[in-house]
Amino acid sequence: MTGPDRDYVLGTHDAEIERLGLQHRIWRERALDAWRRAGFAAGQTLIDVGCGPGWAALDLAELVGPRGRVHALDRSRRFLDALEAERRRRGLDQLTAHEVDLDDDAFPVAGADGAWGRWVLAFVTRPRDLLARIAAALKPGATLVLHEYFDYRTWRAAPRCAELEQFVGIVVESWRAGGGEPDIALDVPAWLAELGFELRELRPFIDVVPPQSPVWKWPESFIEVGLQRLVQLGRLSEERARTMRKAIAAAGAAPHVRMVTPAVLEILATRR
Helix, strand or coil: CCCHHHCCCCCCCHHHHHHHHHHHHHHHHHHHHHHHHHCCCCCCEEEEECCCCCHHHHHHHHHHCCCCEEEEEECCHHHHHHHHHHHHHHCCCCEEEEECCCCCCCCCCCCEEEEEEECCCCCCCCHHHHHHHHHHHEEEEEEEEEEEEEEHHHCEEECCCHHHHHHHHHHHHHHHHCCCCCCHHHCHHHHHHHCCEEEEEEEEECCEECCCCHHHHHHHHHHHHHHHHHHHCCCCCHHHHHHHHHHHHHHHCCCCCEEECCEEEEEEEEEC
16 A cells, blocks of 8 residues: 555655654664663664654664665654665665555564564554564564653753643644554553563653754654644644744753653563
């Protein structure tokens, strides 16, 4: 299946590909550290579940090297085309992109040495079923690495900004109305145990940063695209979005302001 219904919830336009690249750069060191602790290494076969435009998949391909293999799975053809273009530019023949609906389609790989996903389970409609298909694609002893939110509403400003908190609340409501669950990481550890995984590590990530921190750009970059999306969905009027935009910008320019980021749980689990 192809077409707009296959696209990422926030769109697959060039600006969104660029935003996701910024997001990956901010989270890259934490991803690399998690992959190291998971034992991801040269020569392995790894799966990137919900790869988007493939910023992490490209890093995984460089990690496994020419003797390894990375299978990057996503439902957006446009994202996969962007990944394929960059893969060719870098000469990473060990990376294969697959158009896969993570809610319904079978995985095109089995017996993999590891798998990785970031903010994927939060968007699918049957996350436990997806975990079961990931488990089936891994060999015994393989490790799964996940980054998922466990408390999205920790995203706040200090001093407080009422409009930012309202924006986050509407995002959460819209997310759930679309069949996703922003705080999905609260459910994942128990599901993994039921599916035969051994939980190795659980690490929470919450940053409190000033405007000059590169981390600030991660939530900041979502605000504009998020406001536009909420207007498109009819959850905000244009006027209310403008008011929120101005208030959030003013809060970000206040003296001594800090941004508290959405709470993310890092999960490392090994298939028995």
